[in-house]
Amino acid sequence: MKEATRPKEHLPQLVVLDDISKRFYPQGSPSFEALSSVSLALYQGETFGLVGESGSGKSTLGRIILRLASPTGGKVYFDGRDVFSLRGRALLDFRKKAQVVFQDPKAALNPRMRVGTAVEEGVALGGIAGTRAKNERVDELLEHVGLQPSHAKLFPHELSGGQLQRVCLARALSPSPKFLVLDEPTSSLDVSIQAQILKLLLRLKRELGLTYLFISHDLAVVRVLSDRVGVLYKGRLVELAPAKALFKEPLHPYTRALLALSPEFWDASRTTTLPAESEGDAEKTHPECAYLPLCEEPLEACKSRIPELHEASPGHFVACQPKA
Ligand SMILES: Nc1ncnc2c1ncn2[C@@H]1O[C@H](COP(=O)(O)OP(=O)(O)O)[C@@H](O)[C@H]1O
Numbered sequence: 001m002k003e004a005t006r007p008k009e010h011l012p013q014l015v016v017l018d019d020i021s022k023r024f025y026p027q028g029s030p031s032f033e034a035l036s037s038v039s040l041a042l043y044q045g046e047t048f049g050l051v052g053e054s055g056s057g058k059s060t061l062g063r064i065i066l067r068l069a070s071p072t073g074g075k076v077y078f079d080g081r082d083v084f085s086l087r088g089r090a091l092l093d094f095r096k097k098a099q100v101v102f103q104d105p106k107a108a109l110n111p112r113m114r115v116g117t118a119v120e121e122g123v124a125l126g127g128i129a130g131t132r133a134k135n136e137r138v139d140e141l142l143e144h145v146g147l148q149p150s151h152a153k154l155f156p157h158e159l160s161g162g163q164l165q166r167v168c169l170a171r172a173l174s175p176s177p178k179f180l181v182l183d184e185p186t187s188s189l190d191v192s193i194q195a196q197i198l199k200l201l202l203r204l205k206r207e208l209g210l211t212y213l214f215i216s217h218d219l220a221v222v223r224v225l226s227d228r229v230g231v232l233y234k235g236r237l238v239e240l241a242p243a244k245a246l247f248k249e250p251l252h253p254y255t256r257a258l259l260a261l262s263p264e265f266w267d268a269s270r271t272t273t274l275p276a277e278s279e280g281d282a283e284k285t286h287p288e289c290a291y292l293p294l295c296e297e298p299l300e301a302c303k304s305r306i307p308e309l310h311e312a313s314p315g316h317f318v319a320c321q322p323k324a
């Protein structure tokens with residue numbers, strides 16, 4: 001992988017993305033690249049926040065890591081093994097170790113299945129057999145996510161949105177994973193419930209030693225949870241930094257615009273204006289920075305070159321031409 005985004009050698013890497021690209025070929029419309037040359041590594045035990053506006057490729061990236069979609073180019077490694085070459089027992093083991101929670105818990109659960117049964121499916125995948133042992137494990141998981149064993153016999157429509165998301169979490173945790181992709185897990189919930197779920201996620205991570213990829217378009221939420229943050233813009237990683245550094249000193253003009261969009265980060269003393277929608281996304285014949293049409297400080301070089309990530313300060317990478 002590119003040296004630029006390789007984490008320090010002494011920190012164990014759980015997930016490594018090496019030059020991932022994904023092209024979609026929708027019927028009747030031109031193909032387009034949803035992800036372009038994304039390289040990054042997630043440290044064991046960290047929460048990596050992935051932000052970017054809707055359509056920037058966040059979910060696609062999460063799905064590729066989980067082998068729910070295949071990349072057009074590049075490799076994914078989990079615990080040092082090439083995810084797309086796993087077969088048989090090794091693939092099953094990967095399925096247990098890498099789990100996901102989606103945005104909409106209602107859509108993720110079968111309306112006709114009692115929530116206990118939904119959680120039990122994952123328990124069985126985790127290798128626990130025998131009705132009694134499975135029931136005990138389901139009760140334990142429900143308690144772990146702040147529900148009661150009595151919830152097991154209820155159907156999804158009998159639970160609130162927040163409770164349903166807790167069920168989805170219990171199900172994701174049931175095969176004892178090491179890694180969770182959390183794809184906008186609180187975006188469908190009321191703000192007060194969001195805070196409870198975020199607290200729960202923090203506690204579970206601490207107690208179970210999990211690694212999270214936390215996907216969100218909401219910077220305030222990402223800031224609460226993340227150790228490091230990656231910013232996707234039109235399928236490219238444009239900035240990657242420790243969360244503190246990113247919020248204190250965003251380097252990419254797109255990150256700055258995103259921060260300006262979040263009221264809690266609004267700094268009236270700064271002149272950042274919000275970018276207008278760019279005119280069409282037709283692919284250009286010559287390479288140029290994808291952010292060029294919206295950039296407030298473009299350089300001549302940005303018109304003929306796609307900027308690569310470089311390390312502007314230790315651990316803080318940005319794909320933008322250094323300004324003189
Ligand atoms: N299966 C698919 N077929 C065609 N296009 C897709 C498919 N999945 C996602 N896309 C497109 O890829 C882009 C990135 O989508 P997505 O990863 O869902 O973005 P995000 O999660 O950041 O909102 C979007 O333009 C979306 O419409």
Ligand SMILES: [Mg+2]
Binds near residue numbers: 059
């Ligand atoms: Mg998404």
